Amino acid sequence: MTQTALLPADKLRTAASADEPVQFRQVPHNIEAEQALLGAILVNNEALDRVSGFLEPIHFYDPLHAQIYEIAAKLIQSGKQAxxxxxxxxFENAEPIDAHLTVPQxxxxxxxxxxxIINAHDYGRTVYDLAVRRQLIVIGEDLVNTAFDSPIDQSPETQIQETETRLYDLAEHGKYGQGFMAFGSALTHAIDMANSAYQREGHLSGLATGLTDLDSKMGGLQPSDLVILAGRPSMGKTALATNIAYNIAKAYRHEPQEDGTNKVLDGAIVGFFSLEMSAEQLATRILSEQSEIPSEKIRRGMISEPEFRKLVEVSQEMSRIPLYIDQTGGITIAQLAARARKLKRQRGLGLLIVDYLQLLSGSSRRGSDNRV
Structure with a gap:
């Protein structure tokens, strides 16, 4: 495992001394862009439609501008003029901006x-981008301050995971979104999906689980699907999830693209969080199923020489399958999300399985308050 290089202690910069001048930097903002956007909205209320999909009052640097935007948006959305x-x-009772300028003025x-109002969208994006940058600064400051404070109840690993979660959330909220999609574009996506299903064996638009009856009912596992395997204890939920994971990972095929990415032709890279069973137990179960040798005989070593050779052959074939197992017990939701994102970046990820949800805990320091 590659370890992150640590800086020597003498390379870390300490707080400025009394004789050293303190450098002051203003946080990123653009008052002129905020003024231009608000002016455009007040002149033509249709300008709000160009930014309301992503811009909120909290994104304004100037508190007065945020208040003006919020009130104007509420008026317009209620069918009134702003x-x-x-x-x-x-704003009649609002504090004057200065001795010669009231808020109404x-x-x-x-x-x-x-x-x-032509540039209203550009003004809005400028205001929004600067708000995201300010939030990045806040996250960075919190990271530095917590690292210096070294709280007993927050290990460095936990701090990294929480910071990664905040950055991921900021990245997700930092997307403008595509808004409406033309019906023609939606039709193109539908045709592409139908073509993929036609070319795949079994004619499924989603990931084939390898279980014929299940695939015929569901059409395979679709992107963004959340599928819950529910049942009473000892009814084979883990065995079913394991089979699905193995079948999808085994079917994985991809085609390199000119831009360096891989186009998935079939199957998927699978991540499996086994919160109850160890990775060894899970692998033994899969090995037993694929070799058709009872797991009890494998665990006790009660196998013949031909059976052992078969185990070796099957294990060599299985080792090339893109199935990744995390056996960490008591993992939190934030930790699971961070590790899943890491696997996505490093290897790719098409299917994530958690066995089982009740063993997940929230990130709250009060322990089981946020258990699933």
Missing amino acids: TPVTLKTF YLGRLAASATT
């Missing part, structure tokens, strides 16, 4: 300085 006149009543200036 103009300096209609917003004036909400400022609203008039914002509208007067607006020229067009």
Whole structure:
């Protein structure tokens, strides 16, 4: 396993001394972009439609601008007009911006300085991107401060996982989203899916589990599906999940693309979180099923020489299958998500199996408060 290189202690920069001038940097923001966007909205309320899908009041750097945007959005969404006149009543008792400028007067200036709504979306993206950068700074500061404080109840590994989760959440919320999709584009995706199903053995649009009756009912496992295997104790839930994982990983085939990525032709790379059984037990179970040798005989070593040779042959074939097992017990949801994202980055990931959900715990320090 590759270890992250640590800096020597003398390379770490300590706090500035009393004689050293403190460097001050302003957080990223653009007041002019905020003013231009608000002015465009006050002049033509249709400008809100260009940014309301991703921009929220919290993204504004100036608190007054955030308040103006929030009130204007509520008025417009309720079917009313948002103009300096209609917003004036909400700010009549507001503290003046300076000795010569009240908030109602400022609203008039914002509208007067607006020229067009054509650039409203660009202004909104600028405001949004800067808000994301400010949030990155907050995450970085929290990371540094926690590392310096060295809290007893938060190990470095936990801090890394929590920071990774925050960065991932920020990345997900940092996407603008595609909004409406043209019906023609949706049809193209539908035809591509049908073509993939036609070319695949079994004619399935999703991942084939290898269980014919199940595949015929479900059409395979589809992307973003959450499938729960429920049943009473000792009814074979783990055995079924193991079979599905092995069958999908065994069927994995890909085709290298010009951009360096791999196009998946069949099957998938599988991640298996085994929170109850060890990886060795899970592998023994799969090996027993594929070699048709009872697992009791394998565990006790009560096998003949031909059976042992068969075990070796089957294990060599199985070792090339992209099935990855994590046997960590008592794992939290945040840890599971972080490890799944790491596997996705390093190897790829098409199917994730958790055995079983009740053994997951939340990230709360109060222990089982957030058990699944």
